[in-house]
Amino acid sequence: MEEQKHIFSMLVDNVPGVLSRIVGLFSGRGFNIDSLCVAETTDPAVSRITIVSKADAPIVEQIEKQLNKLVNVRKIRDLTGPSSVKREMALICVQAKAKHRAEILRIVDIFRCKVVDVGLEHYTIEVTGDEGKLKALLKLLKPMGIKKIARTGPIALFREPN
Amino acid sequence: MKLTGAQILLKTLAEEKVDTIFGYPGGAVIDIYDELEKTDIRHVLVRHEQGAVHAADGYARVSGRVGVCLVTSGPGATNTVTGIASAYMDSIPLVVITGQVPTHLIGNDAFQEVDIVGITRPCTKHNYLVTRTEDLAHVIKEAFHIARSGRPGPVLVDIPKDVANTTIEYKPPGPVNLRSYRPNYSPNMKQLQKVVKLIRKARRPLLFVGGGAILSKASPEVTELAHKIQAPVTATLMGLGAFPGTDPLWLGMIGMHGTYRANMAVDACDLMISVGVRFDDRVTGRIDTFAPRAKIVHIDIDPTSIRKNVQVAIPIVGDCRLTLNSLNQLVDEIDLGDLSSARKDWLSQIDTWKKTTPLAYKQTDVIKPQFVVEKLFELTGGDAIITTEVGQNQMWAAQFYHFNRPNRFVTSGGLGTMGFGLPAAIGAQIACPDDVVVDIAGDGSIQMNIQEMATAVQQKAPIKVVILNNSYLGMVRQWQELFYDKRYASTCMDCTPDFVKLAEAYGALGLRATKPDEVEAVLRKGLEAPTAVIMDFVVAKEECVYPMVPAGAPITEMLLV
Numbered sequence: 081m082e083e084q085k086h087i088f089s090m091l092v093d094n095v096p097g098v099l100s101r102i103v104g105l106f107s108g109r110g111f112n113i114d115s116l117c118v119a120e121t122t123d124p125a126v127s128r129i130t131i132v133s134k135a136d137a138p139i140v141e142q143i144e145k146q147l148n149k150l151v152n153v154r155k156i157r158d159l160t161g162p163s164s165v166k167r168e169m170a171l172i173c174v175q176a177k178a179k180h181r182a183e184i185l186r187i188v189d190i191f192r193c194k195v196v197d198v199g200l201e202h203y204t205i206e207v208t209g210d211e212g213k214l215k216a217l218l219k220l221l222k223p224m225g226i227k228k229i230a231r232t233g234p235i236a237l238f239r240e241p242n
Numbered sequence: 243m244k245l246t247g248a249q250i251l252l253k254t255l256a257e258e259k260v261d262t263i264f265g266y267p268g269g270a271v272i273d274i275y276d277e278l279e280k281t282d283i284r285h286v287l288v289r290h291e292q293g294a295v296h297a298a299d300g301y302a303r304v305s306g307r308v309g310v311c312l313v314t315s316g317p318g319a320t321n322t323v324t325g326i327a328s329a330y331m332d333s334i335p336l337v338v339i340t341g342q343v344p345t346h347l348i349g350n351d352a353f354q355e356v357d358i359v360g361i362t363r364p365c366t367k368h369n370y371l372v373t374r375t376e377d378l379a380h381v382i383k384e385a386f387h388i389a390r391s392g393r394p395g396p397v398l399v400d401i402p403k404d405v406a407n408t409t410i411e412y413k414p415p416g417p418v419n420l421r422s423y424r425p426n427y428s429p430n431m432k433q434l435q436k437v438v439k440l441i442r443k444a445r446r447p448l449l450f451v452g453g454g455a456i457l458s459k460a461s462p463e464v465t466e467l468a469h470k471i472q473a474p475v476t477a478t479l480m481g482l483g484a485f486p487g488t489d490p491l492w493l494g495m496i497g498m499h500g501t502y503r504a505n506m507a508v509d510a511c512d513l514m515i516s517v518g519v520r521f522d523d524r525v526t527g528r529i530d531t532f533a534p535r536a537k538i539v540h541i542d543i544d545p546t547s548i549r550k551n552v553q554v555a556i557p558i559v560g561d562c563r564l565t566l567n568s569l570n571q572l573v574d575e576i577d578l579g580d581l582s583s584a585r586k587d588w589l590s591q592i593d594t595w596k597k598t599t600p601l602a603y604k605q606t607d608v609i610k611p612q613f614v615v616e617k618l619f620e621l622t623g624g625d626a627i628i629t630t631e632v633g634q635n636q637m638w639a640a641q642f643y644h645f646n647r648p649n650r651f652v653t654s655g656g657l658g659t660m661g662f663g664l665p666a667a668i669g670a671q672i673a674c675p676d677d678v679v680v681d682i683a684g685d686g687s688i689q690m691n692i693q694e695m696a697t698a699v700q701q702k703a704p705i706k707v708v709i710l711n712n713s714y715l716g717m718v719r720q721w722q723e724l725f726y727d728k729r730y731a732s733t734c735m736d737c738t739p740d741f742v743k744l745a746e747a748y749g750a751l752g753l754r755a756t757k758p759d760e761v762e763a764v765l766r767k768g769l770e771a772p773t774a775v776i777m778d779f780v781v782a783k784e785e786c787v788y789p790m791v792p793a794g795a796p797i798t799e800m801l802l803v
Contacts, residue, residue, distance in 0.1 A: 093422060096371070101363055108364045138549065145546040151368040151388060154422040 081136035085114065087166060087236045090147060090156040094120060094127040098152045102129060105150065111135060111143050115233025126154065130235045159236040166236040169208045171196070172218070175225035176203045184224060191217050202227060210234075247375040247406040248277040251339070254382040254415075255283065260310050262286060262301060262672055264294040268314020269354060270341025273407045278312070286672060286701055289693035291318050293665035295325020295396075296691070299334050300666030303652045304627055305673040306459065308335045308389050315341040316354030319400075320361065324659055326396045327365040331656025332480060333457060335394035337385050338366075344404040345373055359400050367395030375408045380415040387418040392425025393544040394457055425543060429560030429568060436556050437515070437539050438572045444513035446535075446588045447473040450496065453480030453655065454518015454542055455562050456648045461485065463566035464517060470573055472585045473515070474592055476504040478525050479640055480655040481518070487644030488624070493592065494601065497525040498791045499637040503595035505789070505797040508533050510591070515539045518562045521551040522656070527797035541565045601641050602803050603785070609758050611635070611710040611781040614765075615642035618680065618708060621765050626678040627652065627670050631663040631687030633717035635710050637787045639682040661690025664707060668694060671703040678706065678769060685711040685738050695748040698774040706768050707776045712783045713738055720786045724801070745776035754778040 092098050099118055106113050114132040121128050133143060140158065147156050159166070176184055176198075184203055188195055191213065197204035207217055211234065218226070245253070251274060255263075262284045267275045278285055288294040291313045298309030309329075313322055319340040329336050343352040359371045368388050370381050378401070385397040441447065449468050455461065455477075461484045468475045468491050475485040476493040485492060494501030496508060508514070514536040519525070526532040529551060537555040540548050541562055548557040558565055578584075603612040615638050618626070628643050629652040630636040636653055645651050652670055654662040667681040681688075688709055698705050710716075719733040745752030751771050755764040761779065768775040789800035 097359065097363070100360070104363050142546065142550060149544070149546055151420065151423045 081138065083134045083136050085132060085134050085160070086140050087159040087164070087234060088131045088133065088143065088147065088156060089159045089236055090129050091121070091154045092127050092129055093152040093154065094125050095152060098127070099129070101150055101152060102131070102147065105146055106133070109142070109146065111139065115231070117233050117235050130233070132234055157238065159238060164236045164238050166210050166234045167208055168211065168214055168232055168234045169206070170214055170229060170231040171204055171206055172221060172226060173197075173202055173204045173228040174221045175227055176201060180224045184221070187217070187220050193217070243412045244409050245412040246273070246277070246409045247378050247401065248273045250375065250378050250412055251382060251401070251406065252277050252281050252283070254379045255310065256281065258308070258383070258386045260308075263310045263312050264288055264297040264301070264669065265312035266291050266294055266314065266318060268318045268341060270315035270343060270403045271312060271406070273403065274312065274339075274341070274401070284672075286668070286697065288665065288697050290691065291321035292325050292661065293691050293694040293697065295322045295329065295336065295338060296659075296662050296665035297669035297672075297694075297697075298336050299325065299329045300629060300652050300669030301673045302334050302336060303666070304649050304670045306649060308337055308386055309669065311336065311338045313338070313340055314354065315343055315358075316356050318354075319356055319358035323361060323365065326362055326398065328654045328657040328659040328662060329396040330365045330367065332453060332654065333394050334396065335389040336396035337382075337389050338396060338398045340398060340400050341406075342371065342400045342402040345402045346404070348402065358398065362398050366398050369398040369400070371400045372402070372405050375405050375410045378405060379412070383415050384418050384420065387420075388423065392423075393454075426559055427543070427561040427564055429541070429558050429565040431568065433556055433558045434565070434569050434572055437558070437569060438576060440513050440537055440539065440556070441471055441573060442576060442578065445584070446511045447471055447513040447515065448507055448511035448536070449473045449475040449485070450477070450508070450514050450516040450519060451475065451481040451484045452478040452517065452519030455481055455484040456518070458518065458543070458562040459648070460517065460563035460566050461648045463563055463570060465489070466570050467515075467566055467573070470570065471578065472581045472589070474507060474589065476500070476507065478519055478522070478655070479653060482640060482651045483645035483648040486646045488646055495640050497797065498527070498793070499641065499787050499789065500797070501601055501641070502599035502789055502800060502802065503592050505791070505800060506595050507592055509535070509798045511536045513537050513539070515541070517541045517566065520547040526551065527791050527795055531796035531798075599802060604803070605758070606782065607758065609755060609761055609779055609781045611638050611712070611779070611785055612642050613758060614708065614710060614761055614779050614781065615639055615682065617761050617765055618682075619643045621762070621769060622678055622680070626650070626680050627674060629653065629663040629667040629670060629679065629681045631681070631683045632658045632660045633684050633687060633715070634720065634785075634787050635682050635684040635687070635716075637717075638710065641787075643682075660687035664688060664691050664705075665694045665697070667705040667707070668698050668701065668703050671705050672701065680706040680708055683707055683709045684716055685709055685713060685741075686715040686735060689739070692744070695745070695750055695774065695776070699749045703774060704772055705774050707774075709741055709776065709778050710781050711738070711741070711778050712781050712785065714783060716785075717787070719784070723784065723786065724790070725792065741776050741778040748774075750774040750776060752776050752778070754780065756780045
């Protein structure tokens with residue numbers, strides 16, 4: 081069966097060890113984690129965790145059920161597909177030699193990113209977008225030389241009905 | 243009311259109606275023990291913490307209540323891990339209380355410190371580290387609630403020493419309300435209607451029951467349904483006793499060492515109603531050849547069990563007992579016609595399998611282990627509580643002792659823990675003091691927790707240990723004989739203790755039989771003894787358990803006697 085990227089978004093009790101339970105479940109049962117984001121919601125007792133995992137359909141079903149079974153997991157939703165908005169942020173430190181500096185700034189402008197740190201030999205760019213946007217940006221910056229990159233991995237929310 | 247953490251703990255345990263705790267003291271739980279001594283709760287002092295958990299497990303399995311353990315931090319806690327994992331695999335409700343170093347020392351590599359919550363996360367249903375005395379009562383109540391509800395399982399509560407000895411103003415905890423934990427008990431009626439349709443159409447129905455049927459106390463409903471729709475019944479190792487072992491519709495156990503007729507019936511059936519099972523690899527054999535002609539109905543309280551290993555036609559999440567109860571009512575409303583003629587071919591086919599290929603062994607002039615179990619069944623009228631170790635002894639017990647009631651067969655099914663049977667027998671005997679409790683053991687596994695004989699003698703628990711002594715680690719030897727050209731790597735126990743003397747050394751009774759005609763007399767004497775007994779049966783050294791399905795083969799490919 082074909083493996084596909086799935087975005088699982090879950091609300092969990094904000095208690096010590098909850099992340100370890102979730103990560104342990106993935107490693108113990110041989111599920112993949114591509115990326116993972118955790119932060120508090122407006123209710124400090126509840127955190128939202130977003131996990132991207134590559135899996136085939138039966139495994140996706142197991143992941144969802146197994147996560148649901150954890151006592152600290154309140155709610156889980158598979159946000160794969162167009163009915164949700166997904167965004168990822170990245171900080172990209174790109175080599176900026178004199179001959180490339182203008183070109184990099186043009187790209188930053190086109191992609192509506194921001195330069196958040198600048199030096200004699202580098203720019204650090206902050207970018208937010210979906211997977212496609214980040215991919216396109218990285219493709220354009222690669223020839224200049226990417227020194228370092230930090231990505232958050234996607235977060236997602238279900239689109240509310242109009 | 244001012245109370246210490248230890249006092250709050252014992253108050254809460256009393257409110258949960260705990261009457262027995264299996265445990266072992268140590269520095270981190272000394273305050274709790276000091277309070278325990280002042281209560282009516284019986285404390286069973288084991289000789290190793292693993293024994294405490296297995297004993298609590300045995301207690302839970304026969305009584306249907308939550309088993310409780312109390313051990314100290316560090317090694318006390320790590321020694322419980324095998325017991326906890328065994329209970330987790332078999333869904334047995336336990337609350338394991340471990341001591342912990344004081345909160346200010348946690349993370350400091352303090353003396354006897356270990357992160358037991360971290361260690362047991364994957365083998366408990368849930369676990370807690372209590373960091374404030376104020377949380378203690380509530381956490382204990384939650385632990386019991388989680389352990390016994392939904393799909394039961396072990397819950398560990400780690401209590402630092404300062405949490406136990408701090409005095410606070412006690413406030414009774416409110417009712418347990420976990421937003422994120424709401425097991426679903428009642429089945430979807432639409433799904434059940436579909437099952438009724440399948441029952442109406444089925445020519446060769448089969449009921450397949452597992453440990454879930456016993457945990458949810460669904461035996462009467464299983465029996466009712468089987469009789470009502472005239473479906474033969476097979477069970478997993480964990481499900482033995484859920485359906486009477488002497489009923490004409492009983493097929494015997496399914497799986498790697500299942501009966502010929504049970505495995506053949508699985509292959510031939512056109513409808514499989516599976517209740518409280520999880521389609522373990524020892525049950526299904528090669529998964530893509532399992533029940534190839536059947537529409538599978540799967541009833542289980544745990545959604546993760548459904549479609550984990552096999553695809554099913556009708557999944558039903560719910561409590562086995564409630565679900566079967568509803569199903570029985572729905573079946574009552576339809577006309578199934580003349581079942582005796584409709585089932586004639588199916589039941590006579592099963593009868594033929596039973597006649598041509600029964601469970602069998604060849605009697606010789608040495609004691610056959612199967613003969614010992616058969617005799618034990620006969621002499622106890624099939625009414626003893628049987629615990630087992632793991633390996634050949636376990637399979638022979640499952641095959642040749644026929645259980646007519648649930649909660650009478652206590653065995654480590656999922657994890658397959660050698661050393662389980664003796665402490666589990668002690669726990670079972672303490673829960674059921676008037677019953678005969680027998681541990682069917684091998685000479686290998688009995689040595690894994692033999693120290694608990696001292697517990698049995700101290701507690702005056704008159705358990706009967708039947709050792710099927712072949713001087714081998716028999717099941718592994720059997721695999722080596724069949725699949726490794728008889729290269730018996732490390733399975734021969736050249737040095738085995740004299741179990742009769744060992745029994746006597748512990749203050750128990752030791753008996754031995756070396757010839758078939760001594761078996762009955764030894765069993766009689768052992769069963770009648772008012773004390774703990776070890777009966778050492780010197781059995782055929784190279785006897786194998788048959789039928790046997792080689793690992794990974796279809797369950798119809800059985801090696802027979």
